[in-house]
Amino acid sequence: MGTIIKGKEIANKYKKEISDFVENRKKEFKRVPCISTILVGNDAGSMLYAKNQKRICEQLGLKYILNTFEENTKEKEIIDNIERLNSDNNVDGIILMLPLPKHLNEKYITSKISYKKDIDGLTDINTGMFYKGEKCFIPCTPKGIVKLIESTGINIEGKNAVVVGRSNIVGKPIAHLLLNKNATVTICHSKTKNLKEVCKSADILIAAIGKPNFINEEFVKKGAVVIDVGTNRVEGKVVGDVYFEKVINKADYVTPVPGGVGAMTTTMLMLNTCEALNRNVY
Amino acid sequence: MGTIIKGKEIANKYKKEISDFVENRKKEFKRVPCISTILVGNDAGSMLYAKNQKRICEQLGLKYILNTFEENTKEKEIIDNIERLNSDNNVDGIILMLPLPKHLNEKYITSKISYKKDIDGLTDINTGMFYKGEKCFIPCTPKGIVKLIESTGINIEGKNAVVVGRSNIVGKPIAHLLLNKNATVTICHSKTKNLKEVCKSADILIAAIGKPNFINEEFVKKGAVVIDVGTNRVEGKVVGDVYFEKVINKADYVTPVPGGVGAMTTTMLMLNTCEALNRNVY
Numbered sequence: 228m229g230t231i232i233k234g235k236e237i238a239n240k241y242k243k244e245i246s247d248f249v250e251n252r253k254k255e256f257k258r259v260p261c262i263s264t265i266l267v268g269n270d271a272g273s274m275l276y277a278k279n280q281k282r283i284c285e286q287l288g289l290k291y292i293l294n295t296f297e298e299n300t301k302e303k304e305i306i307d308n309i310e311r312l313n314s315d316n317n318v319d320g321i322i323l324m325l326p327l328p329k330h331l332n333e334k335y336i337t338s339k340i341s342y343k344k345d346i347d348g349l350t351d352i353n354t355g356m357f358y359k360g361e362k363c364f365i366p367c368t369p370k371g372i373v374k375l376i377e378s379t380g381i382n383i384e385g386k387n388a389v390v391v392g393r394s395n396i397v398g399k400p401i402a403h404l405l406l407n408k409n410a411t412v413t414i415c416h417s418k419t420k421n422l423k424e425v426c427k428s429a430d431i432l433i434a435a436i437g438k439p440n441f442i443n444e445e446f447v448k449k450g451a452v453v454i455d456v457g458t459n460r461v462e463g464k465v466v467g468d469v470y471f472e473k474v475i476n477k478a479d480y481v482t483p484v485p486g487g488v489g490a491m492t493t494t495m496l497m498l499n500t501c502e503a504l505n506r507n508v509y
Numbered sequence: 510m511g512t513i514i515k516g517k518e519i520a521n522k523y524k525k526e527i528s529d530f531v532e533n534r535k536k537e538f539k540r541v542p543c544i545s546t547i548l549v550g551n552d553a554g555s556m557l558y559a560k561n562q563k564r565i566c567e568q569l570g571l572k573y574i575l576n577t578f579e580e581n582t583k584e585k586e587i588i589d590n591i592e593r594l595n596s597d598n599n600v601d602g603i604i605l606m607l608p609l610p611k612h613l614n615e616k617y618i619t620s621k622i623s624y625k626k627d628i629d630g631l632t633d634i635n636t637g638m639f640y641k642g643e644k645c646f647i648p649c650t651p652k653g654i655v656k657l658i659e660s661t662g663i664n665i666e667g668k669n670a671v672v673v674g675r676s677n678i679v680g681k682p683i684a685h686l687l688l689n690k691n692a693t694v695t696i697c698h699s700k701t702k703n704l705k706e707v708c709k710s711a712d713i714l715i716a717a718i719g720k721p722n723f724i725n726e727e728f729v730k731k732g733a734v735v736i737d738v739g740t741n742r743v744e745g746k747v748v749g750d751v752y753f754e755k756v757i758n759k760a761d762y763v764t765p766v767p768g769g770v771g772a773m774t775t776t777m778l779m780l781n782t783c784e785a786l787n788r789n790v791y
Contacts, residue, residue: 342633351624351641355633358640359677385700393688395641402696406675409700411707414684418667418691425693 229475230379232454232482234371234490237378241494242287248501249288260497260504261290262346263312264322267305267331268298273324280322283493289500292318298328305331306339313341319503320346320496343507346499358403362506364499369401371491372454373408376431379452379480384409389426391415391442391468392435397456401433422446432478434468443470444477452480456488511757512661514736514764516653516772519660523776524569530783531570542779542786543572544628545594546604549587549613550580555606562604565775571782574600580610587613588621595623601785602628602778625789628781640685644788646781651683653773654736655690658713661734661762666691671708673697673724673750674717679738683715704728714760716750725752726759734762738770 249259262284266277277293284291294308312318321344327333342352348366356363376383388410392398398414406412415425426432426446434442435456447453457468467484475481482488531541544566548559559575566573576590594600603626609615624634630648638645658665670692674680680696688694697707708714708728716724717738729735739750749766757763764770 338634351635351637352620352633354637354640355635356637358636358681359633385702387702399640399685399688403681406681406696406698409698411695411697411701413693413695414688415693416688416691419693420667420669 229478230480231475232375232378232452232480232487234375234482234487237375238371238490238494241374241491241498242283245289245494245497245501246287253288258317259288259290260319260500261292261317262320262322262496262500263292263294263315263318264324265294265296265305265308265312266324267296267300268328270324270326273326277324279493280496283497287497289497299330300328302331302336305336309336309339313339313344318344319507320344320500322347322496323349325349344503346496346503348499357400360407364502365404365495366396366400367492367495367499368397368456368488369404370495370498372397372401372433372456372488373404374491374495375454375482375488376452381430381452381480383431386410386430387413387428388431388433389413389415389429390433390435391419391422391426392433392437392456394435397435398433401435401456405431405433436468438468439466440470441468442474444473447474447477449477451478453478453482454488455482455484457484458489511760512762513757514657514660514734514762514769516657516764516769519657520653520772520776523656523773523780524565527571527776527779527783528569535570540599541570541572542601542782543574543599544602544604544778544782545574545576545597545600546606547576547578547587547590547594548606549578549582550610552606552608555608559606561775562778565779569779571779581612582610584613584618587618591618591621595621595626600626601789602626602782604629604778605631607631626785628778628785630781639682642689646784647686647777648678648682649774649777649781650679650738650770651686652777652780654679654683654715654738654770655686656773656777657736657764657770658734663712663734663762665713668692668712669695669710670713670715671695671697671711672715672717673701673704673708674715674719674738676717679717680715683717683738687713687715718750720750721748722752723750724756726755729756729759731759732761733759735760735764736770737764737766739766740771 281291312321345353348364353363388405390402393416402412431452433454439459439461455467455469459466563573594603627635630646635645670687672684675698684694713734715736721741721743737749737751741748
């Protein structure tokens with residue numbers, strides 16, 4: 228039977244690194260890293276996520292500022308606020324909570340965030356630098372996935388990695404990161420023929436499809452590392468794209484859902500904030 | 510024996526479309542598309558390329574303006590010029606000839622080009638939009654490659670495409686474009702194990718490695734479409750990455766070198782210029 232990749236434990240390791248970093252700064256009488264989040268309106272998901280960000284920031288010693296705006300706020304007011312945060316040397320990371328209310332142009336407003344503080348990696352400039360392989364903010368979910376794979380101790384170089392799914396937030400960026408780590412990378416999707424055979428050639432299999440329990444043992448090579456990015460709601464429960472109970476008997480390593488990829492994301496956001504502070508020397 | 514994909518003939522088809530577009534604008538008393546190129550110093554390659562741009566612009570009826578600067582020009586002067594071109598409603602495309610003289614920061618100066626006129630697709634913003642799948646300028650070499658593949662009449666959707674090479678200007682963007690066309694895409698490189706076997710699984714094989722005649726018939730599946738992006742100089746001759754004489758007997762379609770991919774590039778630049786004019790409504 229394979230080993231479960233425990234996302235929460237691995238996240239805790241990085242949380243420890245972050246709080247040590249913060250503590251060391253305090254000892255040197257330096258300011259702590261700071262996230263400033265912009266929340267417009269009353270989107271329930273965004274409010275919950277902001278609360279979660281605040282909790283983890285407090286836990287790790289980061290400063291967290293929440294800038295709330297009424298649902299009907301004008302574009303100019305939000306952009307003015309972003310520009311104020313861009314030039315505030317005490318702010319390291321800016322988070323714009325999406326979705327914005329419908330009267331606001333998300334793409335345009337996002338583009339106003341300085342790429343130097345774009346810890347979510349949402350701006351086109353950061354995305355461009357990312358795919359050019361330049362130093363930039365790595366989006367949190369794919370960043371966490373690489374750390375989960377590396378936690379197994381396997382060497383990614385030369386491995387066959389198969390990514391099922393090609394979204395902008397998971398499939399494409401994780402394919403790019405694995406390519407940077409010298410894997411041979413195949414990207415599959417709904418139009419892929421012989422998906423089963425392609426997946427079975429994978430030493431590292433990333434499932435980001437959005438179909439509950441879709442990847443069963445027939446898609447998995449013996450000894451593979453299987454990363455489940457799915458978060459499907461089935462009868463009130465969160466279920467991954469990987470049929471865990473069947474795949475764990477064939478793969479060497481599998482991430483669970485929940486407690487796998489999802490457990491890493493916010494921690495990676497905090498890590499990006501520390502990187503922002505280290506990079507932007509004020 | 511397979512069919513030769515004649516890049517020059519296909520480029521001529523697009524040239525005809527472009528000159529028809531220009532003629533129609535003239536008939537409607539509208540201005541013709543305009544490229545403004547910035548050339549700093551005396552780089553021989555850049556000077557030759559600028560000359561070539563001018564020739565094709567004249568041939569197709571586009572306006573071409575060459576802005577030359579002394580080798581020791583200060584950064585500010587070049588940026589001022591770019592900003593002037595950005596706001597000039599009679600200029601559709603801006604080309605910054607690279608490499609710049611060593612005292613100039615290429616990345617910073619490039620970033621000053623408006624993404625709306627970045628017909629070469631060099632800016633981070635355009636690159637970000639490209640990988641997000643948004644409407645933007647598609648870099649010329651990969652754009653030409655897709656048109657060459659489509660010229661064969663094969664349907665890219667569901668095909669296995671293998672890209673050998675992962676450069677920012679060819680490997681990565683062509684992989685992304687083929688993914689957008691619903692191919693299953695594998696990216697290989699120097700660390701790929703069993704390169705021969707992986708290539709042999711390809712319905713569409715893109716060779717962008719930089720090793721003369723490296724891809725021989727043993728890498729090719731019978732009936733494949735093989736695109737050779739290599740331009741290696743061997744004993745004064747330009748040689749591709751594909752061993753043409755051997756591969757043509759196995760593949761259904763092969764691009765020659767020269768006369769294949771390279772024959773498309775400047776025409777694609779002109780096509781991007783027309784697209785810029787159509788997109789930016791002044």
